[in-house]
Amino acid sequence: MAVFSTLPKYPSSPLPSFTIFSSFRCCATTQSQVAVVNGRPDTKISDRNEIRLGLPSKGRMAADTLDLLKDCQLSVKQTNPRQYVAEIPQLSNLEVWFQRPKDIVRKLISGDLDLGIVGLDTFTEYGQGNEDLIIVHDALEYGDCRLSFAIPKYGIFENINSMEGLAQMPQWTEEKPLRVATGFTYLGPKFMKEKGVKHVTFSTADGALEAAPAMGIADAILDLVSSGTTLKENNLKEIEGGTVLESQAVLVATRRSLIQRKGLLDTTHEILERLEAHLRAVGQFTVTANMRGSSAEEVAERILSQTSLSGLQGPTISPVFGKRDGRVSADYYAIVICVPKKELYKSVQQLRAIGGSGVLISPLTYIFDEETPRWRELLSKLGL
């Protein structure tokens, strides 16, 4: 018997769904929950001309989202922090609406937003497999965390280190099931079913779930983990096979809006291009150096013999002209390459080893490729 309840002393969940569900039948129940929570079951898009982008209004995703957009030259202009609507002057006909991440997903489903930026965890939990939802960019490189199952390090769990071990514990029976505290009431039961844990009950709360085992309210928790500090400080541990998903910020949209809303596809293309160009560039430096050589080809040979110096498509090499004995000649060549930040020092060493001097390092702002790979993917997902 899987039972949902709300943990005592905590505010109750906004979802009106925590009645008693029979063992793992919640998937069917949550389907109907979608209809209630997300509303508007019609498939026609709402009658408005503006494109709407939902951004997190609070929490740890809010500031990072605005920073990312700013770095892509898409600064959000908000006249007052308590105002929930704003604009991005570079994108005409677009309204930004600040919402709680879970509401962004709900409002995408209901058609009240067209695009949104949220964590993959929120998207998966509140999207509940809705086929109209599409991930446009799956790796915005912030908000990294994982949704993980955790149990106490002590007591009956001392020697349990895997989901398999947990599922086989004789303690869990119909009368005395494993009690899991989680805010992920869609993904939690789904995951436990997949892992073959038969007797489970779920309780929910809005935060500080890590306290539930020590308070005697739950045996285990399913929550977001980033550094692992909160688990450690509460004497809890993750176990093998216990990660439900790895999450980071994602750009999402609905199929319906992308196909039907005028101008949305072009706006999405522009946002995607800027995001991809910026995110590709942040991991790289531009390196310029001078190298003595007899020809551009000979310098290129030396550079391409080093694994860390091949650049994006290969080195750009130009002659550096000087005057010697009254004659203009090119004894030096200037080379320009892109180098991953992680490999910077190795690259400088390799450059020096092949005669490079005057090595200059500068940050890269954008790398626009011939084509945005995710744009191709999006078009193919839309059947266009």
Ligand SMILES: Nc1ncnc2c1ncn2[C@@H]1O[C@H](COP(=O)(O)OP(=O)(O)OP(=O)(O)O)[C@@H](O)[C@H]1O
């Ligand atoms: N510890 C963390 N480290 C990194 N990212 C996290 C962490 N916790 C959550 N996130 C990511 O940030 C998103 C927003 O989490 P956050 O706790 O800031 O807001 P919230 O859950 O909407 O608000 P609240 O916790 O107040 O209800 C999560 O959905 C997740 O993607």
Ligand SMILES: O=P(O)(O)OC[C@H]1O[C@H](OP(=O)(O)OP(=O)(O)O)[C@H](O)[C@@H]1O
């Ligand atoms: O692994 P860590 O780096 O310690 O982070 C994990 C904690 O961060 C989140 O909580 P948050 O800070 O959002 O507080 P909340 O419980 O009030 O939502 C999450 O729910 C964990 O409790």
Ligand SMILES: [Mg+2]
């Ligand atoms: Mg939180």
